[in-house]
Amino acid sequence: MAKTNPGRFFEDYSIGQVIDHAVPRTVSGGERALYHALYPSRHALYSSDAFAQACGLPAAPIDDLAAFHVVFGKTVPDVSLNAVANLGYAEGRWLKPVYPGDTLRSSSEVIGLKQNSNGKTGVVYVRTRGMNQRDETVMEYCRWVMVRKHDLDAPAPETVLPDLKSVLAPEDLVIPEGLSFADYDFTLAGEPHRWGDYEVGETIDHVDGVTIEEAEHMMATRLWQNTAKVHFDATFRPDGQRLIYGGHVISMARALSFNGLANAQMIVGLNGGAHANPCFSGDTVKAWTEVLDKAETPAPGVGALRLRLVATKGGAPFELKGEDGKYLPGVLLDLDYWALIPT
Template sequence: MKTNPGRFFEDYRLGEVIRHAVPRTVSGGERALYHALYPARGALYSSDEFARGCGLPASPIDDLAAFHLVFGKSVPDISLNAVANLGYAEGRWLAPVWPGDTLSAASEVIGLKQNSNGKSGVVWVRTTGTNQHGRKVLEYVRWVMVRRRTPADDAPDPVVPKLADAVAPGDLVLPEGLHFRDYDNVAAGEPHLWGDYAIGEVIDHVDGVTIEEAEHMLATRLWQNTAKVHFDATNRADGKRLIYGGHVISLARALSFNGLANAQMIAALNGGAHANPCFAGDTVRAWSEVLDKAETSEPSVGAIRLRLVAVRQGSEPFVLRTAEGKYAPEVLLELDYWALLPR
């Protein structure tokens, strides 16, 4: 048999390192397509001149575009037979990705736990993306519910990794040379700096975008995401293609420009969950809550910890969970991350 049906839960071994196939050389086309798919307007990722004014040699590839590229590499080995992608933790962007860089990815299995029904189990992996020089550009943990090939009562001893609630501010990595000493608020699009945000503040990002079938299909193919639920309409009983979670992440992040235009770079991913399925035709809106603030090693750069929530039409304002503690049915995404912005 020469074709690959993908891994099932019983195919994973604790501690194994999986090198993912097909390195990808990044070009300026990635940026153009990313900005075509989402209303992405961050100045640092749009303008070489703006980026140079912030101490960088040029505009890097958008941080989430780099994330999607690395994530897509891992799909054939980690989540081809997934029931659901359950969450993220301990994510850090370690170096900018530039046009011309070639990205590769590998994942280490750090946890396994079979579900009580014997039909599936949860796999935890730590995925690392590296460039052509062997330098790590990002790393993150995710956990996925994966089908068993054959249901079974016997299960491996469960190992659930202990993960940090958040990346510590001291562990945030600033790109070499980054500063906001001569920051151009007019070019960036908003006047609000680090000191203008208060912990506990909630920001309604106002705008909404309706997801079209063609857009999310293009995104799935762009990032070489081969998960069947995203491109094969016969994979689900309802005949619908599930919107790739990364598409919702990028859409919500782009919408957050209105109110957080100066949150230029994502430095860390503390946690996240795809709360409810998203389908073509849904109109996505977003709001953010300021969870924390911190100084960094560069006096002109501040860090802000944000909860980004994406919701579909019909959502009540700023409602995340029901009275029972479950995600409200209109909530699509909860993402907890650190961003860098001028002080």
């Protein structure tokens, strides 16, 4: 009997299938230190216990995207080990902050299947939940991936496409218990801009850029225990290049957005996202943001901004798609999310 796991292929999934993912992960302050070493991340709420306590939290949580990567990484051996590409996200919500000492695990339900016309691959849709040691759901999100078939003669499953929200409504967002920006310290946060200073339709060039290094993205995939072959096995792609983990690009772009959005402290909703073009070592990532919407929240001094974060590896800022409606070749990421900011 074979002891090794080749991973699931497209024909191994079925609608309603629930997969409890292996290897729970206890996060620590080391998680934050390494995350901040990998990315130029400087949002004050995730950097300082004292700042977080002044905002009504017991301590600085682990960065929202660091927690996301831990939960996401658990799913890779079961969902995307044999993936060709991670195609998109929807209905992502951060439900509880994650603190050092918390233990995270993940569970996914298959909610959609569609075989591609080439008969060699198919798209798998899953809804993933991340839970802590108290069985509290700390986050949930949907994603869809293109997965290889192992048996090309396996019959195509009935096509089921899930009905997913294109945008989370403000009332869908969960504000962390106790969070208050009533006594927010703009000097310590790094910028004076508050909720009222941003207008729908405004665009922000975040100016700075970071060149992706092979060693750093490899360290990131290992940190998140992401075992997708395309990220670490150079023989897995015909061009002999390791594909940069999409989450690495997300975190890089989010960190770069500090310059202009230093007070967009917490990500609480992920409306959608697309990895528009592949990223490889040596690419220099830059970022720009468009303000899509604004909303008030019931928390003291806390507003929400809906933001489109675009990461690029070339081209002028604020250029996204060509006349054919397709992403320009220099666009790496198009991410639509909700963030909390002082009013």
